[in-house]
Amino acid sequence: MDTVDRQTRAKIMASVGQKNTGAELLLRRALHKIGLRYRLHDRALPGSPDLVFRRFGAVAFIHGCYWHSHDCYRATVPKERHEFWVDKFQTNRARDQRNVDLLLGKSWRVLTVWECALLGKHAKGGEAVALEVRNWLNGGAREGLIEGEKAREMLPPK
Numbered sequence: 540m541d542t543v544d545r546q547t548r549a550k551i552m553a554s555v556g557q558k559n560t561g562a563e564l565l566l567r568r569a570l571h572k573i574g575l576r577y578r579l580h581d582r583a584l585p586g587s588p589d590l591v592f593r594r595f596g597a598v599a600f601i602h603g604c605y606w607h608s609h610d611c612y613r614a615t616v617p618k619e620r621h622e623f624w625v626d627k628f629q630t631n632r633a634r635d636q637r638n639v640d641l642l643l644g645k646s647w648r649v650l651t652v653w654e655c656a657l658l659g660k661h662a663k664g665g666e667a668v669a670l671e672v673r674n675w676l677n678g679g680a681r682e683g684l685i686e687g688e689k690a691r692e693m694l695p696p697k
Contacts, residue, residue, distance in 0.1 A: 562657040569669035586638030597648035655687030
C-alpha cells in the first residue's frame with residue numbers, strides 16, 4: 540500500500556533526476572581523484588552515456604538499480620499497477636540494450652556500473668569501483684559490468 544496519494548506519487552516519480560545522481564557523482568569524484576578525465580552525457584552518442592572516455596574509446600553508464608531493473612535487492616516492482624511497472628522496466632532494459640548494441644556497432648567499448656556497486660548495504664564504494672573502471676579501461680574488453688558484492692545472491696529463487 541502506497542503511503543501517499545496517486546497525484547503526489549506521480550510528482551515524486553517525475554522529479555527523479557536522470558543526470559548527476561548520487562551514484563554518478565560519487566563515481567565521478569572517485570575517478571577524478573585517481574586522475575581519470577571524462578566528458579559527461581554526450582548527446583551525440585546513443586543513450587547519452589553518463590561518462591565518455593574518448594582516449595580509451597569507451598563509455599560508461601551508471602544505472603540506477605530500480606529504474607533499470609537490476610537483479611538486486613534495490614530493484615523492486617511496485618505491487619500497485621504491477622503490469623504497468625513490469626512493462627516500463629522491460630522497455631527500459633530493451634532501450635538500454637539497444638543503446639549498447641548501437642555503441643558497440645560504432646566501435647565504442649561499453650561499461651555498465653550499477654548503483655548497488657556504489658551505494659547501499661552491499662556496495663564496494665566509490666574508490667573501489669573507480670579502480671575497477673580504470674582496470675577495465677586499460678584492458679581490452681569491449682563490454683564490462685560492475686555491480687554490488689551480492690547483487691545476484693539477494694534474489695529469491697525463481
